[in-house]
Amino acid sequence: MIRSLLILGIIVGSLAFIIMNPAVGILMWTWISVLNPHRLAYGFIYSFPVGNLIAGATLLGWFLSKDSKKIPLHPVVVLLIVYALWTTLTTIFAYDDSAVDKWTLFMKILLLVFLMMSVMKSRVRLEAFIWMNVLCIGYFAVKGGAFTILTGGGARVWGPPGTFIADNNQLGLAMVMTLPLVRYLHAQAQHKLLRLGLNGASLLWLLAILGTQSRGAFVALGCMLVFLWFRTKNKLVTAFILVFVGVAAISFMPDSFRNRMETVQNYDEDASFMGRVVMWRFALDVAQDNPLLGGGFNVFYDEGLRNRYLQPGETGRAVHSIYFEVLGEQGYIGLAMFLMLGVTAFFTCGRVISLTSKRPELAWANNMGRMTQVSVVGYAVNGITLNLATFDLYYSLLGIIVLMRFLVARQLEELGETKGAKAGWDPRSLLPEAVTRSRGTAGVSEG
Helix, strand or coil, rough: HHHHHHHHHHHHHHHHHHHCCHHHHHHHHHHHHHHHHHHHHHHHHHHHHHHHHHHHHHHHHHHHHHCCCCCCHHHHHHHHHHHHHHHHHHHHCCCCCCCCHHHHHHHHHHHHHHHHHHCCHHHHHHHHHHHHHHHHHHHHHHHHHHHHHHCCCCCCCCCCCCCCCHHHHHHHHEEEHHHHHHHHHHCCCCHHHHHHHHHHHHHHHHHHHHHCCCHHHHHHHHHHHHHHHHCCCCCHHHHHHHHHHHHHHHHHCCHHHHHHHCCCCHHHHHHHHHHHHHHHHHHHHHHHCCCCCCCCCCCCCCCHHHHHHHHCCCCCCCCHCCCCCCCHHHHHHHHHHHHHHHHHHHHHHHHEEEEEEECHHHHHHHHHHHHHHHHHHHHHHHHHHCCCCCCCCHHHHHHHHHHHHHHHHHHHCCCCCCCCCCCCCCHHHHHHHHHHHHHHCCCCCCC
16 A cells, blocks of 8 residues: 555656656656556556556646657658558457557557657657666566576566566567667766666676576577677677676576477477467468458457367467567558568668767767667567567657667757768668778768
């Protein structure tokens, strides 16, 4: 009861500050949606609509604010708007009645992202938003890492019930996506104690990811670290650190963990994986019969379609893949939009890296571009086995990337640079920096 009153007091006490400064509302809204503090308490606050209070105050503060409310014009923003309209259309023709509930939740997530891009248009505010996301996931990562140490890795790490990250696999994805952001904050930290603390948190983060015993998170972490190695400048030292820390962490885990990870190689004998294949085929069948609009949100839980598409002896379950999730729910057009979002965000990060590679005053953006690109890779790989296509943390990451590109363009314009000031993306940014320098394109090619 005391915890419930404390959380309610913090929320109510923040309302006046939120109305005066909607940026505070964005941070509070992130605290509520990512950490879900009300889900960590007991009593009335557990089901209290705390998010609606924060959202209402933030919207009021946004309307009253005299600051510029323009959202940076960027391909990711355009795609988000088009994708939102498309999901609205598919919801109208959805098979399952609960599609409206998922659509409503998704619209709330997008509302937060659009407000964030409208309000957090400075480096200080953007980094505050990153800090809030890192601290919220860090609560579970640090606690989960300590729990993994105390139990010798014998028990799984779980998230708070009734949230996006309740399941061990979902929490593993959230920690995989935010670990690169921890490294970004470490690179920007000036105080030695803060850098030391972030280093310690990174190790606990890694142990917590392993502690979830999520095979998808394990594979995504490996792919992400390999990609990170390609993006670092001192590859020899980085490789040594990654191998040493990785081997030490895996060696710490019990045999049960290693046995579970080995099932990735024997996927054809894994009942859990084969059950996912059944639902992937379900998604293909729905898309085949409804190629334009798909089946709408939550189509995988519609009993009528399950009876139609599932074969005797097969059991309906979650689809466990962001790609098949979008395909079944939004059709081929919706899947194309969803894929373009990720591809455009990835290339935008590469563009920022290219533009800032030789500019010490933009070193922060260069590092942010590298780390957010790694996060996109983590989501793309881990998403193969998870149905989190409407994951709020991913859309917040897209907002971070848009604002990062906006701030780089603005600073280049202030420095008198006309080339590269236009927000956009360039496929050449994926080429090694030595190649782009030899062609004279690094940092100067048009977007």
